[in-house]
Amino acid sequence: MPPALEVKDLTTRFRTDDGIVQAVSGVSFSVEQGATLGVVGESGSGKSVTFLTVMGLVDPRQADVTGSVLLHGEEMLHASQHRMREIRGVKIGMIFQDPMTSLNPVKTIGWQLEEAVLIHQDVSKKEARRRAIEVLKQVEIPHADRRVDDYPHQFSGGMRQRVMIAMALINNPEILIADEPTTALDVTTQAQILRLMERLQQEFRMAIVMITHDLGVVAELADEVIVMYGGRVVEQAKVNDLFAKPEMPYTWGLLGSLPRLNSSGGRLEQIPGQPPSLLHPPSGCPFNPRCEYVMNICSEQLPELDPSPVGDDHRYRCHLDDETRARIWTQKRAAMVSEDAA
Amino acid sequence: MTQFLIRRIFWAVFLFFVATMVTYLIFWVIPANPAALAAGKSATPADIARVSHFLHLDEPIWKQYLRFVWNLLRHGSLGESFVNRQSVRSIIEQDAPVTASLVFGGAVFWLTLSIPVGILSALRPRSIMDRISMTFVLIGISAHPVWIGLILSYVFGYRLHLTPIAGYCNFFPGTVGAQCSGPVNWAYHLLLPWITFMILFAALYVRLVRANVMETMSEDYVRTARAKGASQSRVMVQHVLRNSMLPVVTILGMDLGLALGGAIFTESIFNLPGLGQEVIKAYNFNDLPMITGIVTFATICVIIFNLIVDITYGFLDPRIRPS
Numbered sequence: 241m242p243p244a245l246e247v248k249d250l251t252t253r254f255r256t257d258d259g260i261v262q263a264v265s266g267v268s269f270s271v272e273q274g275a276t277l278g279v280v281g282e283s284g285s286g287k288s289v290t291f292l293t294v295m296g297l298v299d300p301r302q303a304d305v306t307g308s309v310l311l312h313g314e315e316m317l318h319a320s321q322h323r324m325r326e327i328r329g330v331k332i333g334m335i336f337q338d339p340m341t342s343l344n345p346v347k348t349i350g351w352q353l354e355e356a357v358l359i360h361q362d363v364s365k366k367e368a369r370r371r372a373i374e375v376l377k378q379v380e381i382p383h384a385d386r387r388v389d390d391y392p393h394q395f396s397g398g399m400r401q402r403v404m405i406a407m408a409l410i411n412n413p414e415i416l417i418a419d420e421p422t423t424a425l426d427v428t429t430q431a432q433i434l435r436l437m438e439r440l441q442q443e444f445r446m447a448i449v450m451i452t453h454d455l456g457v458v459a460e461l462a463d464e465v466i467v468m469y470g471g472r473v474v475e476q477a478k479v480n481d482l483f484a485k486p487e488m489p490y491t492w493g494l495l496g497s498l499p500r501l502n503s504s505g506g507r508l509e510q511i512p513g514q515p516p517s518l519l520h521p522p523s524g525c526p527f528n529p530r531c532e533y534v535m536n537i538c539s540e541q542l543p544e545l546d547p548s549p550v551g552d553d554h555r556y557r558c559h560l561d562d563e564t565r566a567r568i569w570t571q572k573r574a575a576m577v578s579e580d581a582a
Numbered sequence: 583m584t585q586f587l588i589r590r591i592f593w594a595v596f597l598f599f600v601a602t603m604v605t606y607l608i609f610w611v612i613p614a615n616p617a618a619l620a621a622g623k624s625a626t627p628a629d630i631a632r633v634s635h636f637l638h639l640d641e642p643i644w645k646q647y648l649r650f651v652w653n654l655l656r657h658g659s660l661g662e663s664f665v666n667r668q669s670v671r672s673i674i675e676q677d678a679p680v681t682a683s684l685v686f687g688g689a690v691f692w693l694t695l696s697i698p699v700g701i702l703s704a705l706r707p708r709s710i711m712d713r714i715s716m717t718f719v720l721i722g723i724s725a726h727p728v729w730i731g732l733i734l735s736y737v738f739g740y741r742l743h744l745t746p747i748a749g750y751c752n753f754f755p756g757t758v759g760a761q762c763s764g765p766v767n768w769a770y771h772l773l774l775p776w777i778t779f780m781i782l783f784a785a786l787y788v789r790l791v792r793a794n795v796m797e798t799m800s801e802d803y804v805r806t807a808r809a810k811g812a813s814q815s816r817v818m819v820q821h822v823l824r825n826s827m828l829p830v831v832t833i834l835g836m837d838l839g840l841a842l843g844g845a846i847f848t849e850s851i852f853n854l855p856g857l858g859q860e861v862i863k864a865y866n867f868n869d870l871p872m873i874t875g876i877v878t879f880a881t882i883c884v885i886i887f888n889l890i891v892d893i894t895y896g897f898l899d900p901r902i903r904p905s
Contacts, residue, residue: 334809344821355807359812
């Protein structure tokens with residue numbers, strides 16, 4: 241059985257007045273049915289654009305897209321507009337970062353949920369409404385049968401994100417793409433939303449793509465992780481492997497910059513420098529201008545996404561040899577552990 | 583809702599007093615002698631003094647203002663013109679329908695043109711269509727209505743004989759003392775004034791509609807609708823249009839209210855006996871009751887239209903619906 245979603249060598253370029261923006265460069269990954277893929281990277285790393293491209297939501301008048309997006313083996317990149325509309329909202333549901341602005345302010349929640357049903361299914365308005373209330377109950381909105389007639393501004397941020405999830409799930413999609421679903425929410429609400437998504441994944445048996453810059457979210461939900469930087473996948477691994485033995489200096493930086501429970505209260509560690517410009521990307525490895533361990537070759541040649549010595553499902557881009565990397569990571573981890581112990 | 587209305591009406595009354603008081607103050611500051619103008623060319627100083635006393639112009643300005651307020655509240659009267667002793671109220675009642683015909687007819691014209699053009703421009707920014715309409719916008723905004731009106735009147739009225747050059751016909755047939763009347767004649771005579779109005783306002787509104795539609799199309803909830811699988815037409819009709827029309831309604835309310843107070847230029851060119859013409863006449867004679875009367879009327883129009891806008895807004899946008 242082919243994977244739920246398979247992306248091969250995806251490239252998205254935007255034509256702008258200033259030149260061509262290389263938002264996504266040769267990204268490949270796949271998600272199995274029922275599994276969760278975490279996509280990690282900082283703002284501007286191309287993670288959102290990758291999935292907007294998958295959804296066919298980038299404007300073809302501004303963007304050039306190449307590569308391949310297979311949904312259960314069906315090629316989507318060259319599908320007709322008509323076919324894409326059938327896929328969006330039925331096979332793939334998507335939820336977005338900011339629940340405060342992602343719902344139409346002048347329509348009721350019920351109307352917006354019913355719309356999602358009525359676009360794709362030939363059912364009565366009454367049946368659509370019944371579905372809307374049912375799915376609101378599934379995302380644990382209290383008094384769903386009354387609140388269905390409320391407007392978005394009458395809901396809190398967390399509740400709105402539940403509504404967004406309900407809307408994405410109402411047609412039982414096979415894949416749910418969640419673009420930073422908890423970033424705009426406070427911490428307790430974040431936890432509730434993540435619990436909810438976990439529960440719904442088991443109920444609906446769907447694949448989830450969790451786009452985030454929060455490594456905590458990834459550790460909790462994901463089975464597999466891809467780390468994106470400068471529009472490229474720079475490391476790819478099973479979640480446990482990534483946290484146990486990250487191979488790429490950028491991933492080290494990400495892990496090192498996490499706040500620790502019992503650190504001495506100094507400043508958080510940070511990766512020096514700025515994310516790379518996608519308009520004028522650095523030559524060679526995209527991380528080389530900020531890398532502590534940069535060598536001459538790094539600015540000359542882009543390292544391949546090679547498998548690690550441990551196994552095939554852990555891949556990374558780095559010119560450092562295995563021995564050096566192992567040594568550096570051992571030191572880094574020792575430093576983190578001693579800090580934790582202090 | 584009632585509380586909202588009460589607050590609104592309180593503001594309306596306050597606004598009314600501010601506007602009329604300012605009118606009186608300006609009149610008081612202007613160095614002119616309306617009594618001399620009213621008394622005629624060969625009047626002696628004694629005549630002028632008598633006229634001045636008769637028109638209460640020898641009283642302090644605050645007393646004149648209070649007299650105006652009292653007459654308005656007690657008798658619903660706006661006083662009488664200094665120039666010809668006609669009731670200001672009856673003049674306004676006679677002129678307002680002319681201006682209203684011009685403004686509302688013009689509004690129908692400019693909205694039917696600018697909403698579709700604005701939307702099409704927004705859908706295809708930088709296309710040929712967009713460039714043509716933006717050029718039109720630039721011309722419409724830059725050209726003065728007097729110039730537009732004169733050109734139209736010259737070309738279509740004088741040269742091509744397609745329309746009247748100027749003049750007004752009453753809407754209701756059989757009006758006593760009118761040269762012509764009836765809906766067809768009315769519309770025929772107003773065609774050029776409407777187009778003049780349309781060119782001026784459509785330019786502003788095309789830009790307004792275009793900007794609002796473009797802004798709404800980049801909203802997150804529009805992306806959500808697309809992610810649901812909604813078609814382009816569904817996205818436009820159900821999600822973009824209503825949201826992008828909100829600011830247009832606001833501006834339209836203000837423009838209509840203001841224009842009702844006197845579409846001075848257009849009325850002058852086409853010799854329409856409306857409020858704008860009346861204002862010019864009144865200014866020339868320093869006819870305070872007439873000016874105050876029209877200011878009062880304009881203020882009331884602006885207030886009423888803003889109220890209508892607020893109520894419409896409540897229907898369009900649930901977030902500000904007073905509950």
